[in-house]
Structures are given as structure tokens and as C-alpha cells.
Amino acid sequence: MNENTTHYDDLNLAEAKEIQNELRDKINLDPLISPITTIAGADISLNRFSEIIFAGIVILRYSDLQPIAYSMVESKTSFPYVPGFLAFREVPALVQALQQIPVKPDVFMIDGHGIAHPRRMGIAAHFGALTGTVTMGCAKNILFGKWHEPGIQKGDYRPIMNKEEVIGYALRSKFKTNPVFISPGNRMSLNDSLDIAIRCAGNYRLPEPTRRAHEFVNLFRTGKLKEGYHELTPQLLF
DNA sequence: GCGACAG
DNA sequence: ATCTTGTCGC
Known part of the structure; x- marks a missing residue:
């Protein structure tokens, strides 16, 4: 409404598939030209068997x-989790979280x-096409x-092939x-997504934007953070 | 027909 | 995704 x-x-899955095919034309995989100053991590958290979902976007300084x-946004979904259609369950809440942000981040790293x-329309591509933002996916x-196991050193990688x-x-x-x-979602190239992910790799398996988004949205779900948009004072928290 | 299958 | 203790490896 x-x-x-x-x-x-x-929506049924046939209709959802039509939307994916339609949104796919909006995807742009040209190399990123503008420099990155801020990068956001986006994630969802929920209680088992609940229709209430907690969506969060955390903005980090790229330097x-x-x-x-x-x-942070609390919302509701009745669309079930179906592999290949994750966006229809999580994107609406993420868009709400995006709308609360006064100055949009340069890049979004989305869980998926x-x-x-x-x-070619995973949640990061879907969110990017819908909002016109620069996005990439980071999935566990x-x-x-098809892919082969990369070397064991941090930074080693192998392509995912179709x-x-x-x-x-x-x-x-x-x-x-x-x-x-x-993988890239929108307005960046395959190489850009790889470079950014490597640059964001810290001391944990999940790159910092995704790791922080997961951390913050869980704090929100468990009542330790308030809904809405909030800025972190320089030397505070974490 | 069978197996695979983000979160 | 979330529910959870111990346990194995570095």
C-alpha cells in the first residue's frame, strides 16, 4: 500500500522469479571509479520460528x-526462506534501515x-538494483x-565458476x-569485490563490515541497542 | 529422477 | 537464521 x-x-515463487529477471537488467558490473571513504555491513537477525526480523546496517570508516x-529496524516477514529467493525475505527490512541513514555509505557488503x-540475482544484487547503491555479497x-579449495594462507582465493x-x-x-x-552485487566489478573483501579482512573469518553488522544486529535483537539511526562518538563503545 | 540448496 | 556444552586443534 x-x-x-x-x-x-x-508473492509466489514464479512471480518472484519474474521480479528477479526484471531487476537483473538494472545491474551494472563496471569497475568502481569513485574512491571509498565509508563501507557498510548489512545483516539480519531473528528468533527461531518468529516472523519478526531485525535488520541492521553498520557503517565503518574504510581507512x-x-x-x-x-x-536498526524491527520488521515482519511472512515470505519463507527459500534458497535462491532470500532477498524477498530480507531486503524490505534492509531498505527501511537504509532509508534511516542521512549520509549513505559508499559501498554495502551484504550477508549473502x-x-x-x-x-545472477542474489540478495546483494537485488538490494543494489532496487536502491541504486554499490553492493557486494559476502556469504558463509x-x-x-563450482569452486576449488583456496590455499590455506589469508588472502588466497579461487574463482567460483558457472x-x-x-x-x-x-x-x-x-x-x-x-x-x-x-561476488559483486551492483555498480562494481568482480575484481572490485575481491579487492574490497581482502582489504576488509581482519582477525576473524568474516570481513569487518559483515562481522560488525552481525554483531550489532544481534545486540539489537537482544535489546542491547535501540532501533533507529545512531552515530558512535569517536572513542566510545566496542 | 536425484542431489544441492545464501539466511 | 537460531537453539547450545563440550571438545578438538593450533
């Missing part, structure tokens, strides 16, 4: 990867895949495509841990 709100509940602000998806598990086409990378973000799966 609200023209400013995205509604995906009540030192320290959190400087966050936006970008174009490493059966129809593969959804689509036939002869590279659609992303399996990246060893930390020494001797399982890789994460990186």
Missing part, C-alpha cells in the same frame, strides 16, 4: 574499518551472495557455482579457516 515500502509477502554509525546466484556458504564464466570468488579471509564467498 505504501509506495515507499517494498512488499514481497504474498581503519572502525564502526562510526548504525541503523551477489551475482553468484542461479539467475556456497549457493551456486560453466566457463567467473561469477565470484572463494576467499580465505583468515589463516586455516573455511573460505567466504565473494
Whole structure:
């Protein structure tokens, strides 16, 4: 009903697939030209069996990867989790969180895949196409495509392939841990997504933007953070 | 037909 | 995704 709100509940999978095919034309994978000053991590958290979802976006300074602000939203979804259609469940809440942010981050790293998806429309590509933002996906598990185990050193990577086409990378973000799966979503190239993920790799398996988003949204779900947009004072918290 | 299958 | 204690390896 609200023209400013995205509604995906009540869609069947055939209709959802049509929307993916339609949104795919808006995806742009040209190399990123503008420099990155801020990068955001986006994630969702929920209680088991609940329709209430907690969405969060954490903005970090790209120079030192320290959190400087966050936006939290509590919402509801009835769209079920179906592999290949994650965006229809999580994107509406993430868009709400985005709308609360006064100065938009330069890049969004979203928990899930970008174009490493059966129809090239993972949640990061979907969110990017819908909002016109620069996005990439960072997933903990593969959804689509073939890949080989990267070397065990931090920074080692191997391509995710669909036939002869590279659609992303399996990246060893930390020494001797399982890789994460990186792919561009919108307005950046395959190489950009890999470079940014490597640059954001810290001392944990999850790159900092995704790790912080996961951390903050869980604090929000458990009542330790308030809903809305908030800025972090220079030497405070964490 | 069978297996795979983001969060 | 979330529920959870111990346990194995570095």
C-alpha cells in the first residue's frame, strides 16, 4: 500500500522469479571509479520460528574499518526462506534501515551472495538494483557455482565458476579457516569485490563490515541497542 | 529422477 | 537464521 515500502509477502515463487529477471537488467558490473571513504555491513537477525526480523546496517570508516554509525529496524516477514529467493525475505527490512541513514555509505557488503546466484540475482544484487547503491555479497556458504579449495594462507582465493564464466570468488579471509564467498552485487566489478573483501579482512573469518553488522544486529535483537539511526562518538563503545 | 540448496 | 556444552586443534 505504501509506495515507499517494498512488499514481497504474498508473492509466489514464479512471480518472484519474474521480479528477479526484471531487476537483473538494472545491474551494472563496471569497475568502481569513485574512491571509498565509508563501507557498510548489512545483516539480519531473528528468533527461531518468529516472523519478526531485525535488520541492521553498520557503517565503518574504510581507512581503519572502525564502526562510526548504525541503523536498526524491527520488521515482519511472512515470505519463507527459500534458497535462491532470500532477498524477498530480507531486503524490505534492509531498505527501511537504509532509508534511516542521512549520509549513505559508499559501498554495502551484504550477508549473502551477489551475482553468484542461479539467475545472477542474489540478495546483494537485488538490494543494489532496487536502491541504486554499490553492493557486494559476502556469504558463509556456497549457493551456486563450482569452486576449488583456496590455499590455506589469508588472502588466497579461487574463482567460483558457472560453466566457463567467473561469477565470484572463494576467499580465505583468515589463516586455516573455511573460505567466504565473494561476488559483486551492483555498480562494481568482480575484481572490485575481491579487492574490497581482502582489504576488509581482519582477525576473524568474516570481513569487518559483515562481522560488525552481525554483531550489532544481534545486540539489537537482544535489546542491547535501540532501533533507529545512531552515530558512535569517536572513542566510545566496542 | 536425484542431489544441492545464501539466511 | 537460531537453539547450545563440550571438545578438538593450533
